Amino acid sequence: MIHHSHRAFQSGKLHCILPSLPQNSAMAVSVSVFLGFFVGLVVVGLASSKKFDELFQPSWATDHFLYEGELLKLKLDNYSGAGFSSKSKYMFGKVTIQIKLVDGDSAGTVTAFYMSSDGPNHNEFDFEFLGNTTGEPYTVQTNVYVNGVGNREQRLNLWFDPAKDFHSYSLFWNQRQVVFMVDETPIRVHTNLENKGLPFPKDQAMGVYSSIWNADDWATQGGRVKTDWTHAPFVATYKGFEIDACECPVSVAGVDNAKKCSSGVDKRYWWDEPTLSELNVHQSHQLVWVKAHHMVYDYCTDTARFPVTPVECVHHRH
Template sequence: MNLFMSFLLLFLLYTDKLAGLNFNTDVTVTWGQSHVAKSRNGEEMEFKMDQYSGASAQTNADFLFGRFDMRVKLNSPDSTGTITTFYLHSPNRDLWWDEADFEFIGGSSTADYKIHTNLITDGIGNREQQFRFPFDPASNYHTYSFFWTPQQIIWYVDGIPIRVYRKLSDSRILYPDKQPMKVYTSLWNSTAWTGEVNWKNAPFSAHYRNFYVNACVAWRDGSNVSSNCKIVPPFWFTYKLLPLERDMIIRMREQYMTYDYCNDKEKVTDVTSIECANNP
């Protein structure tokens, strides 16, 4: 069996085990309640943003490892100063939080929109990588995925890996494998970061649907963390990036990457050099 067929078989096997979450019963709006609309069957959710508010929501459950898929359609036309997100975040909001991000940065046209990714461990971030979209993200829904295991996190766009971050044996290289994380979505005003919002185009909107997971549900008992995968780990726990996937990441970097912290002289340290050397 060649590498492509191995990758396709794994993708189909894994997709078959994904379970759909319901926006009405499995997700809670955290702010901007009046700017959120959910379909009656709970399969779709829309956020609106105007001068008064955006919106955000989170899963009721916490997870420790898993795959998380969301289909998202962004706002158009000019949405400079807006950010639509799909991300993982530990419930604690103190200085030692963990986080893995998809942040979709608006622009003056859909050709200017960016996929912004980041990883924060124990409150330490600055691991940004940014990409141009290989398609118009506002004309249709596209699938964005995290595949988070004890060994690595992979970011996917429409099933194509665009980034990987591995756990290394070097204790200085932090990896998020101790704290459960919830799944969050949001639409918010990022004027201070990405530019002034043209409110003439408001309300802005972000659309979510087909929220699927194959993940370990986790809970805390004091300082101890347990999950329903602790006794019998799932088949994907030891999954490693296939050579074909690594080649895909390299091609995506060559064609669409616009920023990489590994090439930012102000951010590169001895530690990040090791990090970057082990993550294509």
Template sequence: MARRSVALLAVAVLALLAASASASTWLDDKFKTRGDVRADYDKSGHLVSSLILDRHSGSSLISKEKYLFGKFSIEAKLVAGNSAGTVSCFYLTSGPGNGTDHDEIDMEFMGNTTGDPVVLNTNVWASGDGKKEHQFDLWFDPAADFHRYTIIWNKKNIIFQVDDVTVRAFKRYDDLPYPDSRPMEVHATFWDGSFWATRNGAVKIDWTKAPFLTSYRGYMEHACVSKGKGEKSDCDGGSEEWMDRVAEDDDRVTIAWAKRNCMSYNYCADGWRFPKGFPGECARN
């Protein structure tokens, strides 16, 4: 009986090690790192990548590949306590700069003082045209546990989801800018956004609480890897799940719920920002 117990224990240990090795590939295989990035396993055997922010630097994960359309998701556990001035992000970008050749799709988590909601800022840039933010007060404590954040990007629309709940869909119109031609990298970052993040920059980071930590795990993608200029992208076997995905009735219900109960900023209602008229998609949506 004792030998059998030892054998069973050995099998269990090997299975756990195999699971751990498998879990590590999302970080090792998919991303490069910058700054202070630490990797460890949680109690459930998930590989957790912890990004550190201090006075000297933030940190980031940057995909090794570029993609032209896909479904991208990650679980994040954000800064505990006073997170004012910090910004944790999960986003796609075609590269640095805000020029006419720049595209970007953002999910940015704007830190706040203890007890106040963390704000999720969603935004879309196309050919350097941005300023399309919808902001939502998260309806849970994003530092208490991991939650999944998802971007679905195809030729028809961009869908933003929190724990599989659709909070926004940005629709493509043929006569308006839309990110549909520039391959983009996936980034997960943690940085000092004191100039902007909390109450329009009025509340800065309290550096006496540094270093700060935000954690990511469970990265998943179903996407088309860009093969370079003039070459067709290589799409994985899961593309049928998202390639033609658009906002349906269930999505419209949750979008309306998020707008009614959680939205704290809508660019299509900011007349001060657009004194000459709102962007073209505002009237159509």
């Protein structure tokens, strides 16, 4: 089927709409964008939904879930956190959830949104929102696991308060790149470097997950600030659940899923369009701005932890 959308990194009307720079960016970027149309080509994807129960199900602590119309709230107290998972697994496409994080004193708490496959050699793309004391900014930690190996942490502070309103957090994934986005602004890119001998996550279907839990042994200021349970319950609020990706049967082998979810002579998936094989100029400028003004840690530059620069850091363009 043809899926119609106006979201970035999506070829719904057979073109890609590009996000703008954050409103308070001091950077002025003038970019002419060519929006190509693909004629006579069937672009297929999975129609997305904004309803939680059509795509997801509680995975633990159902008594810490609260449903209020279109809103889902997950609670953390000194008894338990809570989490949910997708009903299906996916390979390639885009996943978006709108989240309003814990307000006020959120020190010690972690709210996570991520994709992951199963098993010890799993692949995983992580957003982790690390709480802080009142008045101090959230830290967003991202990580990428490939064949069970992670240690690719990056951390940044956002250009807005993520606890005051809903913001969209997205993962875009195809055979060329994984892109982490906040309100359609790319904040991280993990590029396919198989030509340099590095594995890339493209052979395992992944579920979509989110949870809130206590991690005061490390989450806030290196674990120096603990969770103040007098402020519990800590509540993360969700809405706008969207998945536009290739759904994969759990019982099917990874190589068959990869073939099923890749474009061929008989079908064309929107995420395989050549324009989505890398960031365009405008998006590259956005990413440069984010790194220059908001990044606070990058494993690629941590020489104490990695005396030898990780190979992907040498070759990544972004």
